[in-house]
Amino acid sequence: NAGVTQTPKFRVLKTGQSMTLLCAQDMNHEYMYWYRQDPGMGLRLIHYSVGEGTTAKGEVPDGYNVSRLKKQNFLLGLESAAPSQTSVYFCASGGKETQYFGPGTRLLVL
Amino acid sequence: SQQGEEDPQALSIQEGENATMNCSYKTSINNLQWYRQNSGRGLVHLILIRSNEREKHSGRLRVTLDTSKKSSSLLITASRAADTASYFCATTTGANSKLTFGKGITLSVRP
Numbered sequence: 764n765a766g767v768t769q770t771p772k773f774r775v776l777k778t779g780q781s782m783t784l785l786c787a788q789d790m791n792h793e794y795m796y797w798y799r800q801d802p803g804m805g806l807r808l809i810h811y812s813v814g815e816g817t818t819a820k821g822e823v824p825d826g827y828n829v830s831r832l833k834k835q836n837f838l839l840g841l842e843s844a845a846p847s848q849t850s851v852y853f854c855a856s857g858g859k860e861t862q863y864f865g866p867g868t869r870l871l872v873l
Numbered sequence: 874s875q876q877g878e879e880d881p882q883a884l885s886i887q888e889g890e891n892a893t894m895n896c897s898y899k900t901s902i903n904n905l906q907w908y909r910q911n912s913g914r915g916l917v918h919l920i921l922i923r924s925n926e927r928e929k930h931s932g933r934l935r936v937t938l939d940t941s942k943k944s945s946s947l948l949i950t951a952s953r954a955a956d957t958a959s960y961f962c963a964t965t966t967g968a969n970s971k972l973t974f975g976k977g978i979t980l981s982v983r984p
Contacts, residue, residue, distance in 0.1 A: 767915070794970050805961065805976040806916070813970070821971070853915055859970045860904060864915035 764789050767865035769854050775871045776844045784839040784868050786854030794857050795837040796821075797829060799850040800867075806853065812837055844872045877905075877962040877975035885981040892949040894978045896962030897942075903965045905938055905945050906972065910959045919960075920947075952982045 770785045786795065793814050798806040808821030810829040818829045826848060828840045837856075841848060849872045855862040880895045896905070904923045908916040920931045922938045922945065929936050935948040949956055959979050963972040 796971075803976060806974040808971060808973075811971060855916075857970070860921060860965070861906070861918045862916075862972060863918070864908075866915050867913075 766790065767854055767856055767863050769852075769865040769868050771868060772866070773869045773871075775873065776841075777873055778845060780844050781840070781842050782844065782870075783841075784852055784854075784870075786837045786839070786856075786865060788835055788837075788854075788856040788863070790856060790863065791834070792856035792858060792863075793834075794859070794862075795831065796855040796857075796862065797827070797837065797839045798853045798855065799823065799848075800853060801850050809839065809852075844870075846872050848872050877964055877973065879960070879962055879975045879978045881978060882976070883979045883981075885983065886952055887983050888952060888954055890952055892952050892956070892980055892982070894947045894949075894960055894980070896945045896947070896975055898945075898962075898964050899943065900966055902940075903967070905936075906963045906965075907934075907936060907945075907947050908961045908963060908974075910961065910977070912958070916961065949980075952980075954982050954984045956980060957982045 767788045796811040797809040807823045812831040815834040830838045852868045854865040877896045877898045906921045907919045910916045922929045933950045938945045959977045961977045963974045
């Protein structure tokens, strides 16, 4: 099992560009999450999903959109990237308790 | 906003020593979890303790929970250089599964 995978691993964007981060899990988990991690801030929840076709806002959802069309995939979109979105993005999946994290996507917005 | 706050922010010990890390939180919880993050990697779940439990063990890890003080501690016994990482506490509250993380503790274990 691959667990949780994230694509891409690293990306550089210019301000105003758009991109989609892909998260895939092969553990048949219902719940999936997108976090961002910034120095000194810990992890903050962006959006999450409690099942296929459902999404909900987390702590810092502004500037991001998500979709969960298939149970195994959770996409995070940036429609118009801003320098404040420079961060490391982590996807996680799980049941009602423990979460399993992907390796992260490092995003730099210039 | 952070629910959990870890203490200390950084800890440096010698290999073989024990490492104790603390976490305090603000509101009632369902459970508290500890995660480890190696540099440049994702988080890895270490241990979960429920609100009705006071102590749990897993290998060299011991976690305690004091709900009256809204605090938890993680003890790593006989530390190894490979334990060098950041450690995060995270809590769940209410009926949902969302985790709220603290800012983390950086542990350095010197060989």
